[in-house]
Amino acid sequence: MVALDVTDENKAIEISREVFQYVDAIKVGYPLVLSSHLSIVDRIKEITKKEIICDFKLADIPSTNEKIASLTLRYGDGIICHGFLGEDSIRAVQEVAKKYGEKGNYKKVIMVTEMSHRGAIQFIQPVADELAEMAKRLKVDGVVAPSTRPERLKTIKDIVGDIPVLSPGIGAQGGDLNKVLNILDEDDYIIVGRDIYESENPGRRAQYYYHILKDR
Numbered sequence: 001m002v003a004l005d006v007t008d009e010n011k012a013i014e015i016s017r018e019v020f021q022y023v024d025a026i027k028v029g030y031p032l033v034l035s036s037h038l039s040i041v042d043r044i045k046e047i048t049k050k051e052i053i054c055d056f057k058l059a060d061i062p063s064t065n066e067k068i069a070s071l072t073l074r075y076g077d078g079i080i081c082h083g084f085l086g087e088d089s090i091r092a093v094q095e096v097a098k099k100y101g102e103k104g105n106y107k108k109v110i111m112v113t114e115m116s117h118r119g120a121i122q123f124i125q126p127v128a129d130e131l132a133e134m135a136k137r138l139k140v141d142g143v144v145a146p147s148t149r150p151e152r153l154k155t156i157k158d159i160v161g162d163i164p165v166l167s168p169g170i171g172a173q174g175g176d177l178n179k180v181l182n183i184l185d186e187d188d189y190i191i192v193g194r195d196i197y198e199s200e201n202p203g204r205r206a207q208y209y210y211h212i213l214k215d216r
């Protein structure tokens with residue numbers, strides 16, 4: 001999954017065209033959407049025909065989460081939420097996704113457990129296992145867990161079982177793909193941003209990851 005955190009709409013489209021054949025999904029977040037519009041998701045989808053996940057890390061009370069999710073899922077195939085707000089905040093997003101599902105549009109609700117940066121050790125790591133247990137209980141469609149700490153990735157993966165894991169931290173954040181390859185299954189994703197979109201040739205860089213994952 002490529003993280004398209006560029007702040008120029010044209011650049012985002014250009015990179016999408018270069019990398020789409022090597023990725024399973026595209027993640028957009030605030031950098032791109034705030035510098036353009038949420039409808040950029042439609043444009044990228046039209047070009048790539050790939051799953052687009054909106055990484056808005058929802059972290060609010062249920063009624064606000066619900067509003068944000070309703071607007072976001074008009075465009076994206078999935079949305080990423082924080083888990084530490086508690087069960088009701090996640091359920092509110094799942095309710096929105098369910099309504100879209102009833103109309104035939106499956107939408108994924110993905111929950112952050114532990115983040116990949118150093119600061120995550122301070123507050124979120126101590127409760128991350130509990131967050132993973134909650135994610136499993138709520139049957140979310142995916143959880144985010146760090147490639148920068150393979151042992152934590154493994155623990156969280158063991159807790160969530162068959163829920164797919166999305167793992168950021170490879171490349172620019174120092175995570176080593178070789179150290180997580182034997183932890184991740186076929187349904188899991190690695191998330192790579194800067195190492196692809198800041199490279200001289202994003203297409204070739206995405207292809208590099210594609211081959212490693214495909215040939216393992």
Ligand code: 3DU
Pocket residue numbers: 003004005029055112114115116117144145146168169170171172173191192193194195
């Ligand atoms: O470090 P990169 O440039 O490869 O980008 C990683 C992406 O994943 C980026 O969009 C960031 O916001 C997101 N992310 C994390 O890096 C860590 C998390 O725990 C969750 C999401």
